[in-house]
Amino acid sequence: MIDVSLVLLKHRRILLDELIGLTGLNREVLLGKLKKIKEYVRIDDDEVVIVKPLDLAIHLLKQGLSVKEISRYIDWSDFEKVSAEILNAHKYFVKTNFRLTKPVKLEIDVIGVDPRSGRGLFIDCKHWSRGIHRSALVEIVDKHVNRIEKFIKYYRWARDKWVYFKYLREIIPVIITLTTPSLRYYKNTLIVSIQEFNQVLLDLYTVLDLFNIEPYRLDVK
Template identity: 35%
Template sequence: MSKTTTIDQFCIDAGIASRSVARGLTKELLSLGIGKGSASALSFSSNDRLATATLALEAGSDAEQVSQHLSWKDFEQLAAGVLASLGYHTRTNLRFTKPRMELDVVGTSASGFALSIDCKHWKRSSLSSISQHCIKQVKRTEELLRRERDIEVAVPVIMTLHASSMRIVEGIPVVPVAKFHTFALDVQGFLDKVLVITRGSASR
């Protein structure tokens, strides 16, 4: 659902003191296809908020400040939207019972290749904590392959806001949200460096 706002409210929401600066920014956003309307009467959808957050991260904005304006659902929608734009069939909040598990986002290609995404709204997280989440995501992805016959190969992925570059932990790519599109586009080139799970086994 879109939300209409005035330039004055935009200044308040964005923390911008100058109306002229705010007008310049809104014109730039509109020129990039983010938002609708004019600089004096703007309308933003949840997808526009995600696109703006991604631009802010790419421009070097503080991740913690950006995270205050995004929810768990925003991360899931962003990941699903990126995968859908690349031709994946996407599902969100995929739940299993016995054992009880949930996958945030699963994108499956026509060839049976899948990305199993865990979206983390981390502000700060230790390496040991990240490792634990990676191990859990491997187990969820293994369960996914046991249940989904149309998936032959899957890569478990952690997508997070608070990171400057992609890194691999426990064989699992931990990808910052601002770089997720590039990662998903080039993932086939990473398969020799990450944990790849097949129906009967897991191999690096």
């Protein structure tokens, strides 16, 4: 029997009758299962809509479903949306899908700028279908740091692309993953799971001190 939550993750919105057909459950049993995950879905008339796909994915991981199975139905945009929501809740200005096309090309998934401290979090959202080796994480961080260094070098071209860059004074690179990473920091870059991200922001100064992370300074002259 197909898992109801996995069907919802795949389709994101689906008619109740279609869901009954795909899962093989009768209406009463299906509604009972939907009630158990009501914080992640809503029912509009006869249509079931998933409203928090990444939260549902994390819930399924905790229930014992495999990362490989779940990651088939989520992507970087789910991480991007949740990361942006968390940053907004902490009063960061947020930019998603930042792109610079000249004089060099670079792209940052999510940028959060705290106007009070001048701190910027430059986030790369990643998910994998299986556990990630330490060496692969190192390679991912190296590429992200390279983007940050390009951004700093060509900042005078980037700063006019978003009005809130005027507050930016320093940059902390962050990698956000679905599951708890095996490597927590490397090259002044934080590596955290999406589940931990809110708490990391609450305790950011402590976390930076714990891992001896020095933000990348930005020359704004």
